[in-house]
Amino acid sequence: MQTPVISVEDMNFSYNGRPVLTNVSFTVREKEFLALIGPNGGGKTTLLKLLLGLIKPDSGKIRIYDMPPDKAAHRIGYVPQNIAFNKAFPISVLDVVLMGRLRFHGRSRIQRPDKEAAREVLSELEMLDYQNRRIDDLSGGQRERVFIARALATDPDILFLDEPTASLDNTGRTELYAILKEINKDKTIVVVTHDMMVLSSYISSVACVNKSVHYHGAAELTEEMIEGGYHCPVELIAHGVPHRILKTHEDEP
Amino acid sequence: MIEALQFEFMQNALFAGFFASLICGVVGSFVVVNRLVFLGGGIAHAAYGGIGIAFYFGVPYILGTLGFSLVAALVMTAVVLKAKNRADTFIGVLWAVGMATGIILLDMTPGYQVNLMSFLFGSILAVPSSDIWWMLALSAVTIFSAGYFYRDMLAISYDDEFARLRGVPVNLLYFFFIGLVAVSIVIIIRVVGLILVIALLTIPPFIAEKYSNSLLMMMALSTVFAMIFNLSGLWLAYTFNLTSGAAIILVATGGFFLSLAGDFLIPRLMPKKKENAL
Numbered sequence: 137m138q139t140p141v142i143s144v145e146d147m148n149f150s151y152n153g154r155p156v157l158t159n160v161s162f163t164v165r166e167k168e169f170l171a172l173i174g175p176n177g178g179g180k181t182t183l184l185k186l187l188l189g190l191i192k193p194d195s196g197k198i199r200i201y202d203m204p205p206d207k208a209a210h211r212i213g214y215v216p217q218n219i220a221f222n223k224a225f226p227i228s229v230l231d232v233v234l235m236g237r238l239r240f241h242g243r244s245r246i247q248r249p250d251k252e253a254a255r256e257v258l259s260e261l262e263m264l265d266y267q268n269r270r271i272d273d274l275s276g277g278q279r280e281r282v283f284i285a286r287a288l289a290t291d292p293d294i295l296f297l298d299e300p301t302a303s304l305d306n307t308g309r310t311e312l313y314a315i316l317k318e319i320n321k322d323k324t325i326v327v328v329t330h331d332m333m334v335l336s337s338y339i340s341s342v343a344c345v346n347k348s349v350h351y352h353g354a355a356e357l358t359e360e361m362i363e364g365g366y367h368c369p370v371e372l373i374a375h376g377v378p379h380r381i382l383k384t385h386e387d388e389p
Numbered sequence: 390m391i392e393a394l395q396f397e398f399m400q401n402a403l404f405a406g407f408f409a410s411l412i413c414g415v416v417g418s419f420v421v422v423n424r425l426v427f428l429g430g431g432i433a434h435a436a437y438g439g440i441g442i443a444f445y446f447g448v449p450y451i452l453g454t455l456g457f458s459l460v461a462a463l464v465m466t467a468v469v470l471k472a473k474n475r476a477d478t479f480i481g482v483l484w485a486v487g488m489a490t491g492i493i494l495l496d497m498t499p500g501y502q503v504n505l506m507s508f509l510f511g512s513i514l515a516v517p518s519s520d521i522w523w524m525l526a527l528s529a530v531t532i533f534s535a536g537y538f539y540r541d542m543l544a545i546s547y548d549d550e551f552a553r554l555r556g557v558p559v560n561l562l563y564f565f566f567i568g569l570v571a572v573s574i575v576i577i578i579r580v581v582g583l584i585l586v587i588a589l590l591t592i593p594p595f596i597a598e599k600y601s602n603s604l605l606m607m608m609a610l611s612t613v614f615a616m617i618f619n620l621s622g623l624w625l626a627y628t629f630n631l632t633s634g635a636a637i638i639l640v641a642t643g644g645f646f647l648s649l650a651g652d653f654l655i656p657r658l659m660p661k662k663k664e665n666a667l
Binding site: 188189190209210212214216224225226227228231232234235236238239240245246268269270286290 | 422540541543544546547548550551552553554555556557598599601602603604606607
């Protein structure tokens with residue numbers, strides 16, 4: 137049995153007295169590709185921020201590599217939701233990626249090896265030609281790659297992505313997941329997503345986040361489990377299961 | 390204009406304009422990309438409370454204004470960090486309190502009254518040499534800090550959450566940067582007045598932002614724009630015997646509207662081809 141890279145035990149989090157996540161327990165294994173799905177406002181992004189240590193749970197325990205999240209933050213590469221950014225900000229692609237090298241050696245200065253490392257991830261993601269372009273000159277898909285490059289520049293063991301495909305068309309999504317599959321060969325990935333269609337052949341596990349978290353290891357994902365009342369208002373497609381199992385939550389339109 | 394340069398007041402005006410442009414280019418770019426223009430205005434107006442304190446209690450002018458503005462700025466920063474969506478209201482209140490305190494204290498000060506106009510528009514043509522040294526020192530501090538913390542400043546401005554994850558002391562640096570903004574504003578107000586400070590802090594960075602692909606370039610371009618506005622405003626003021634601060638501001642706003650007109654016309658006259666298909 138592998139040691140878990142992420143483990144959450146009886147975790148509760150509320151915001152302004154309103155419970156957002158209750159009794160959350162799950163573990164994520166090394167090199168797992170976990171998809172967090174669930175309705176808007178169900179707490180997916182909040183769960184990511186808790187795992188990153190950006191916010192603190194009210195009770196319960198979160199461990200990343202058996203450390204508290206704020207101590208383990210350097211081992212996680214974070215790709216936030218694309219829409220959150222100031223569109224007019226004057227910053228080049230290379231400068232965005234270099235943010236991933238901040239404090240990399242404990243100093244605030246960026247040095248030549250940092251630039252080399254940043255260019256290397258950019259070229260892995262086929263974005264090197266754009267290094268001096270302004271980030272808001274790029275298309276949604278290109279920008280997403282830059283943010284992934286920034287996360288990879290931190291040399292993480294786990295990659296968190298928050299709705300990376302939200303602004304992409306179908307081709308863009310397929311390309312992006314191909315990239316993630318490649319990254320998944322040596323890194324654990326947790327992705328918040330709505331589009332299960334593209335995920336089908338990439339993910340290894342699913343967790344439904346809707347005030348509580350229901351973790352489904354892919355191997356046990358069966359129709360019975362879904363029928364069993366896990367309120368997951370999304371389409372579920374299991375790895376290796378040829379047909380789609382559609383299940384809609386009563387609250388969903 | 391050339392013969393005017395032999396006068397010491399004109400040389401000092403040029404130096405003051407040069408340093409004000411330099412400081413405003415660097416600090417103003419930070420203010421504009423972080424959407425802190427309102428906070429900048431709040432600090433500038435709250436400084437008036439400092440003037441009142443300085444005159445009423447007889448403390449040196451620079452200590453009164455610096456102290457008061459720094460405290461106001463730090464309180465405003467704390468509110469921005471704690472309750473972002475209510476920050477504007479709170480800044481508006483401090484803005485008003487600062488000005489009102491200043492005016493009441495000046496009312497209560499016997500004897501000499503400071504002219505509100507000189508506070509609003511400054512007197513770049515009457516800058517004493519001692520102020521030039523203050524500005525030189527401040528420019529040095531500003532440029533050194535911006536240079537040393539450039540990457541942190543960039544990261545905090547662009548994506549503070551990511552910066553936090555990388556272990557950057559975001560809140561501490563935020564206080565530091567806004568403290569720097571406050572000190573800059575106070576020193577420049579003395580020279581060019583608070584309306585010109587806000588104009589120089591916002592207009593050049595606004596224009597520069599569009600043509601820059603880095604914060605550094607934005608700072609450099611803003612400085613150049615600010616210098617152009619200062620020089621041409623001074624020239625107009627000297628030639629036509631106008632109020633210098635107001636002349637500089639009108640030149641700067643002229644530049645502002647020209648750049649807006651350019652934004653509107655250039656894409657229509659020369660359509661840029663789409664090359665971002667991915």
